[in-house]
Amino acid sequence: MATTARRASSWVAASSLTQRIGSIALFIAVWQITADAVHSRLLPSASAVFMALEQEAVDGPLLHHVGITLARVAAAFVIAMVVGTAIGIVMGRSKTVDALFDSWLVLLLNLPALVIIVLAYVWFGLTEAAAIGAVAVNKIPNTAVTLREGARALDRSYSDMAASFHVGRWRTLRHVILPQLYPYTFAAARSGLALVWKIVLIVELLGRSNGVGFEIQLYFQQFDVTRILAYSIAFMVVIQLIEWAIFQPLERHAGRWRR
Amino acid sequence: MTPALVAEIREKRYGRARGARPHMALTGLSLQVAAGEFVALVGPSGCGKTTFLNIVAGLDTDFAGEVQLAPRADGRPARVGYVFQEPRLLPWRTVYDNIALVLPPHHPDGVVEGMLRAVGLAKARDLYPPQLSVGMSRRVAIARAFAIEPDLLLMDEPFVSLDHDTVEQLRELLLTLWHARPTTVLFVTHDMREALVLADRLVLLSGTPGRVVADVPVGLARNRRQSGVEIELLRDEILRRHRELIGAAARTTPVE
Numbered sequence: 001m002a003t004t005a006r007r008a009s010s011w012v013a014a015s016s017l018t019q020r021i022g023s024i025a026l027f028i029a030v031w032q033i034t035a036d037a038v039h040s041r042l043l044p045s046a047s048a049v050f051m052a053l054e055q056e057a058v059d060g061p062l063l064h065h066v067g068i069t070l071a072r073v074a075a076a077f078v079i080a081m082v083v084g085t086a087i088g089i090v091m092g093r094s095k096t097v098d099a100l101f102d103s104w105l106v107l108l109l110n111l112p113a114l115v116i117i118v119l120a121y122v123w124f125g126l127t128e129a130a131a132i133g134a135v136a137v138n139k140i141p142n143t144a145v146t147l148r149e150g151a152r153a154l155d156r157s158y159s160d161m162a163a164s165f166h167v168g169r170w171r172t173l174r175h176v177i178l179p180q181l182y183p184y185t186f187a188a189a190r191s192g193l194a195l196v197w198k199i200v201l202i203v204e205l206l207g208r209s210n211g212v213g214f215e216i217q218l219y220f221q222q223f224d225v226t227r228i229l230a231y232s233i234a235f236m237v238v239i240q241l242i243e244w245a246i247f248q249p250l251e252r253h254a255g256r257w258r259r
Numbered sequence: 260m261t262p263a264l265v266a267e268i269r270e271k272r273y274g275r276a277r278g279a280r281p282h283m284a285l286t287g288l289s290l291q292v293a294a295g296e297f298v299a300l301v302g303p304s305g306c307g308k309t310t311f312l313n314i315v316a317g318l319d320t321d322f323a324g325e326v327q328l329a330p331r332a333d334g335r336p337a338r339v340g341y342v343f344q345e346p347r348l349l350p351w352r353t354v355y356d357n358i359a360l361v362l363p364p365h366h367p368d369g370v371v372e373g374m375l376r377a378v379g380l381a382k383a384r385d386l387y388p389p390q391l392s393v394g395m396s397r398r399v400a401i402a403r404a405f406a407i408e409p410d411l412l413l414m415d416e417p418f419v420s421l422d423h424d425t426v427e428q429l430r431e432l433l434l435t436l437w438h439a440r441p442t443t444v445l446f447v448t449h450d451m452r453e454a455l456v457l458a459d460r461l462v463l464l465s466g467t468p469g470r471v472v473a474d475v476p477v478g479l480a481r482n483r484r485q486s487g488v489e490i491e492l493l494r495d496e497i498l499r500r501h502r503e504l505i506g507a508a509a510r511t512t513p514v515e
Contacts, residue, residue, distance in 0.1 A: 157347050164316040164341040165361035165407065175360055179351040257351045257387035 044226040053230040061215075066234055069204065069211040072128075073197045076135035080192060083136065084143025085185065089177075091144065092151020108141040113199050117206060126207040135199045142195065143188045150184030182254045189247065197239055261329050263294040263337070263411055263443040264315065268324040271310060283468040284310045285322070290462060290471065292411075294329065297437065297444040299454035302464030308447040309344070311469065312413045315445065316341050331410060340409030340442075342417045346400035348388040355384040358403045370406060377436060378402045394425040398432065405436055414446045418453070430456060434481065451497065455479075455490045463501060473501045 028046045035045035044052075056062035091098045091105075120134035154177065162172040178185075204213025212231050219227040271285040284307040292298050300308055313319040315326055316339055328337035348357045358371045375381050378398040388396055397417060404412055414433075418426045434457065437444065448454050454461050455477055463473040475497055483489055 157343070157345070158349060160313075160318050161341070161343065161347045162360075164318055164339065165403075166338075167360055171360065171364070175352060175356075176349065179349070254351075257389060 042223070042225055044229065048226050049229045049233065052226045053234060056227065056230055057234070062231065062234055065210060065212050065215050065231070066238060069197070069200055069213065069235065070238060072132055072135070072200045072204070072211065073193075076132045076139070076200060077189075077192060077196045079132070079136040080139035080143055080196065081185075081189060084140040084188065085147045085181075087140065087144040088147025088149075089151045089181070092148040092154070098148070105141050105144060108137070109145070113138045113202065117199070117203055121207045128208075131200075131203045131208055135196055135203055138199050139192050139196055143192060146184050146188040146191075147181060150181040154180050179254070182251075186247070186251050186254070190243075193239060193242065193247075197235065201235075261294075262291045263296070263329050264290070264292040264445065265327045266290045266311075266315060266324070267326075268311065268314065268322055270324065271307070271314065271319075271322040285470070286468045287470045288464070292443055292445060294443055295441050297446065297457060297459045299458035299461050300445060300447045300464060301451050301454045301461055302449065302469060303466050304449055306464050306466050307469035308449075308464065309415050312341070312415050312445065312447055315339070315411070316413055328411060337410035338407050340404030340407050340412045342400050342404045342412070342414040344415045344417065344419060346388070346396040348391075348396060348399055348403075350388045353385050353387055354380065354391070354399050357388070357399060358406050361403055361407055374402045374406045377405070377439070378432060393421060394429065397421070397425075397429055401429070401433065401436065405440055405442075408440065409442050412442050412444045414444065416448050426453075433457070451494050452490055455493050456484050461497070463497075473497075 032046045035043050035048075053062070087101075091101060116137050117131075117134045120130045120137070124130035124133070158176050158180070159172070162176045167176070200211070201213035201216065204211035205217045208214055212235050215231050216228050219225075219231070266289065268285050268288040270283070270287075272281050272283045274281040288307075288311060290298075290300075300311070302308055310319065314322055315328075317326075328339070330336055331338070348354075349360070352360065354375070355371055358374060359366070362370060372381065372384070375384055378401060380395060380398055380402070383391065383395060383399075388399070391399065400417070404414075418429050421429070430453070444458075446454070446457060451461070458477055460477060461473075461475045462471055463475065464470065465472045477493065479489060479493065
């Protein structure tokens with residue numbers, strides 16, 4: 001039974017991979033045909049963009065800027081996840097804290113990203129810390145709300161078990177509490193990565209002199225749509241690779257006990 | 260010799276929170292258990308048996324009264340093992356890790372393996388709880404409670420909703436473990452037959468709010484308890500002497 005199921009699921013995985021590749025190929029074909037028909041400098045063809053991408057990667061500074069942006073994404077993401085998770089757990093566990101700060105969360109959730117970024121630059125200067133901090137602050141309320149849901153759904157019977165056997169605080173957190181929060185952590189991380197990298201580009205556009213956002217601003221001023229698209233595609237690929245190579249294996253590992 | 264457990268619960272009520280209707284769970288429940296004694300706490304469902312165990316385990320501190328556990332020989336506080344009504348194994352940890360979790364971080368090698376062998380689950384060490392049968396899960400829960408070498412073992416109807424054969428096996432396993440690793444046991448059940456098969460002494464509780472109505476030693480050697488006849492005779496005698504229990508016992512007698 002199990003083998004059949006596994007074979008079936010790997011067949012489904014293989015066929016969904018084929019579908020995915022087919023879907024992307026179709027998109028590129030439509031793009032190429034439309035661009036050829038329109039024949040405008042403002043809608044470069046797929047082949048032109050991929051050539052520019054290769055050129056920028058091999059001879060140009062593309063990899064350098066992608067690396068810098070990726071470092072900012074990583075820093076802001078880690079800060080937002082750690083701080084947001086801590087806030088979420090505390091708010092989910094304590095009614096008092098929740099009542100006190102719930103409105104703050106709502107306020108932050110509704111504050112436009114642009115406002116947070118502008119205020120961060122105005123108050124703390126055009127610095128790396130202000131840039132990364134602004135991105136993290138954009139994501140923190142989001143993570144906190146998701147993890148608060150998780151903390152509210154914690155199963156009391158497991159905590160009681162740990163308490164009756166005098167399992168220490170840290171071991172209880174690590175073995176009893178956090179595993180119950182993993183599904184919520186992954187949900188927050190997924191939406192977090194998508195949000196963070198987009199906001200990092202804006203932060204770079206407004207106040208940094210390197211990174212993908214800065215480059216896009218440069219080519220925007222030159223109306224060089226080919227290079228704008230080349231940089232965006234490079235970064236989209238990187239983010240998708242993170243999803244495939246890091247998030248999905250981690251999630252499988254965390255869920256290995258499920259039948 | 261000081262008793263292993265002295266409990267004097269004057270009053271335990273629920274619903275102190277705003278809006279809720281207060282509900283008296285326990286009144287005047289006093290109990291002494293000698294070291295090494297196997298005591299069964301018998302009472303109808305909802306009479307506060309689980310509440311009482313949670314108080315003894317230190318999980319519930321919101322009550323009027325006192326609970327004293329005799330300290331260990333080395334002066335450290337008594338260790339309490341708890342077998343809950345459901346096994347409460349962490350589904351995301353292996354059988355081995357579930358038991359290792361309740362041991363001190365640097366416990367000697369082989370403690371967990373020895374315990375798993377004792378409950379006949381040596382081969383299941385790397386399985387996750389969702390892969391276990393209900394009977395196996397209960398064995399792991401019992402192994403976990405014995406692994407800490409408890410001075411007091413609390414058991415909350417650990418064999419409910421299992422089929423007859425599994426219950427028989429688990430009772431036998433429990434007695435075997437208890438003889439090999441003697442400890443004080445407080446075993447909660449609503450099934451007087453089960454209590455008579457296992458315990459040295461029965462403490463009978465009334466319905467809500469729970470209080471002690473009778474304290475009956477079981478004067479029958481364990482090797483003579485296999486026959487259902489002797490157990491039935493004992494049970495009839497207890498019910499005759501404590502007529503107020505008959506109604507409750509009739510309501511909660513399980514189908515066996």
